[in-house]
Amino acid sequence: MPPIIEISGLRKTYSRAFRQPHNALDGLDLEVAAGQVHGFLGPNGSGKTTTLRALLGLIRVDGGTMRIFGEEVPHRLPDVVGRIGAVVESPQFFKHFSGRLTLQLLAESAGVSNTRVEEVLEQVGLRDAAKASVKGYSLGMRQRLAVAQALLKQPQLLILDEPANGLDPAGIHHMRELLQWLAHAQGVTVVVSSHLLSEVQQLCDSMTIVSRGRRIVDGKVADIIAGHGDSSLTVRFPDAASLPEAADALAAAAGSLGEARPVTAAVDRDRLVVRGAPEPAWVTKTLADAGIYLSELRTETKNLESVFLELTGTAPVPGHTVQIGESAVVPQTAPAPVAAGDVTINVESEGAER
Numbered sequence: 418m419p420p421i422i423e424i425s426g427l428r429k430t431y432s433r434a435f436r437q438p439h440n441a442l443d444g445l446d447l448e449v450a451a452g453q454v455h456g457f458l459g460p461n462g463s464g465k466t467t468t469l470r471a472l473l474g475l476i477r478v479d480g481g482t483m484r485i486f487g488e489e490v491p492h493r494l495p496d497v498v499g500r501i502g503a504v505v506e507s508p509q510f511f512k513h514f515s516g517r518l519t520l521q522l523l524a525e526s527a528g529v530s531n532t533r534v535e536e537v538l539e540q541v542g543l544r545d546a547a548k549a550s551v552k553g554y555s556l557g558m559r560q561r562l563a564v565a566q567a568l569l570k571q572p573q574l575l576i577l578d579e580p581a582n583g584l585d586p587a588g589i590h591h592m593r594e595l596l597q598w599l600a601h602a603q604g605v606t607v608v609v610s611s612h613l614l615s616e617v618q619q620l621c622d623s624m625t626i627v628s629r630g631r632r633i634v635d636g637k638v639a640d641i642i643a644g645h646g647d648s649s650l651t652v653r654f655p656d657a658a659s660l661p662e663a664a665d666a667l668a669a670a671a672g673s674l675g676e677a678r679p680v681t682a683a684v685d686r687d688r689l690v691v692r693g694a695p696e697p698a699w700v701t702k703t704l705a706d707a708g709i710y711l712s713e714l715r716t717e718t719k720n721l722e723s724v725f726l727e728l729t730g731t732a733p734v735p736g737h738t739v740q741i742g743e744s745a746v747v748p749q750t751a752p753a754p755v756a757a758g759d760v761t762i763n764v765e766s767e768g769a770e771r
């Protein structure tokens with residue numbers, strides 16, 4: 418099955434008063450496969466919201482190609498917009514309406530039944546607060562209402578910008594279960610941009626990490642962590658004077674292992690950091706054979722946060738070539754954005770380009 422979202426070589430430059438133009442997207446590539454939760458991760462200002470807004474036809478881009486459900490957007494957005502639900506940036510609602518009335522009005526205008534309103538209220542956990550007016554809703558409740566709104570038309574693609582924003586831990590848990598259920602049981606493709614790395618690690622099947630408007634890495638979350646998750650061992654001794662001797666003993670023993678991947682043992686202040694050891698017991702035995710006894714041996718496993726920091730810390734600098742994948746040859750000017758029309762989108766200030 419072709420990807421649900423395909424973006425190639427996307428470029429967006431913002432002009433800024435009295436300053437150099439800023440390349441928010443510098444040849445960004447993105448692919449999202451069907452029926453999974455895909456995390457879109459990147460440091461502040463790396464271009465996530467710009468990408469999502471471009472995809473939804475809310476801003477013009479300066480180059481690149483984008484496809485949703487195989488249709489080129491923004492040209493063909495009207496053909497696919499009915500299959501997309503999205504929440505981009507802070508949702509805006511009429512404060513004096515209740516959550517239920519808000520959804521009922523939207524449902525009516527979209528030709529969706531009232532039964533569906535009750536279903537989505539239940540799904541996002543707002544049933545008990547459905548009668549209350551939105552002005553009394555917390556940020557997290559508004560976020561749930563926005564997701565409910567995006568779900569009304571039973572979209573096949575759900576795009577959420579920072580969905581955990583404002584949610585408490587129980588709300589995050591609930592949202593995670595809902596999004597995973599939608600993807601895994603209902604076959605909805607869910608794209609989630611987030612800063613919450615541990616949340617992405619728990620929520621997403623696959624992810625794309627971006628930095629400075631470019632893709633740094635993409636793939637299954639578990640594979641990315643495993644691929645960059647070179648765990649290390651921290652070894653401490655009763656006497657720090659043993660450190661150089663221990664490092665030498667491990668280096669000598671590593672030479673006879675004949676492993677393709679070298680074992681390294683580096684002294685770092687009061688500890689030895691060992692990488693590439695076949696197993697912790699190999700370190701203990703090697704040191705004991707050399708007459709060196711350790712006081713602590715700890716495995717330091719990398720998580721998504723350390724992988725993210727490592728990858729975005731070594732991100733490409735502006736103007737350099739893309740690291741992963743090739744950007745397509747792109748037109749210099751993309752067609753005008755299509756109005757949001759009947760897509761379920763919440764934006765703070767539609768199309769406003771500062």
Ligand SMILES: Nc1ncnc2c1ncn2[C@@H]1O[C@H](COP(=O)(O)OP(=O)(O)OP(=O)(O)O)[C@@H](O)[C@H]1O
Pocket residue numbers: 431432433439440441459460461462463464465466467468769770771
């Ligand atoms: N309308 C605009 N006018 C000028 N510059 C903009 C505009 N929108 C975004 N930018 C700049 O483009 C870059 C990318 O912004 P964008 O909001 O896409 O990043 P992001 O990854 O979503 O960031 P965050 O995680 O902080 O939301 C930033 O440097 C931002 O300041």
